[in-house]
Amino acid sequence: MPLLKIIELNQNTQLLVWKIAESFDELFNSVALKEVSLARLESMKSESHQKGFLSVRRLLATAGYTDFDLYYDEFGKPHLKDNKHISISHSHAFSVIALSDEIIGVDLEQLKEKTLKIAPRFMDIAHLENLSDENRLRKATVVWGIKEGVFKIKNEKGISFPDHIFEHDFDLKDQKCTAELRFNNRVEYFDILFDFIEDYVFVCAFEKK
Template sequence: MPLYKTIAVNANTTIRIWKIEESYEKLLQNINPTQRCLQRVHSMKSDIHRRGFLSVRQLLKEAGYEAEALFYDENGKPHLKDGKHISITHSFEFSAVIISDFPVGIDIEKQREKITIIADKFVDYEFSYLNDKELVRKLTVIWCAKESLYKVFAVRGMSFKDHTKVIPFVLEEGETVAWIHYEEQVRKYRVPFLEFEGFSCAYALREL
């Protein structure tokens, strides 16, 4: 399947989502992978991880970038050579990239009951407004929001539970606000989110 969804967030920011239905061989076509890219994908043991990796390169192509335009810093954060900001995510059969003139973060996760078991590892303040109603969906949005914050802030040692806060939200509204409190830094982010085919996706936009 080609591009699943494109979201024009604003004049400077675009999200592209891919539904991974193609074979590894099909996804490898027309992306001109670098040798380093091929080495990385060949080292992956899982077929879905390999196809997820290649689907991201297909998304880059959709955005007008060759595979060589993407590189990673020493912390594993992705960058584009033209200076634009990028964040990448994939989960099972979906992948996404967000590209912007400003720092951004994005995450996709499958909605699964097991998230209720690990909730106390990433939720603290948010327990004050959570209840059994729509719990899996809300926890998944919270996880996506916090993962997006982590990607945009990109500081090692930041804890989802201790350093991030997602304010109460209504699923039907598709947006919340989140904060990072890390050492002396306090930052506010707008976090829109969407749900599709049993998945949640959230992305963090800095509130200046």
């Protein structure tokens, strides 16, 4: 399947979405990989992860890049050689990349009951009060995505989702909110955008200016 959609999150940021319908061979034969990427691909035990990895390279091509333009730092964070900011996520049937002039962290999550069951471990469950079962699941999944997005931006050892990253309460219909990182005697603020695609949610975190 071709690119599903391109979403303009703001004047500086695009989110590109790929729905994975191809076989491994179709994806593999459609991209060129540098040696380190090929080795990483071959080390993956799950075909789902392999297809996510390859579909991200298809998204790069859609945006005018190749695998040779992408590299990872010592913490595993992706970068582009032209200094455009990039964040990557994939989950089962979908892959996304976010490209921005701003520092960004993107996360893609499937709606799963397990997320709601473990919600007390990572969020303020008061934020789930007075919601339908469906919206409790959707909101808990957004909150998990918020924490993943903030962590991708900061990527510092020792950051804990429940102890250091805090979502401000929000309505799902607003598709945006704010969050804080309280870590190492500092408080940093983030703007959050989110939306749903089928039974998935994507969340984009931006460092607040």
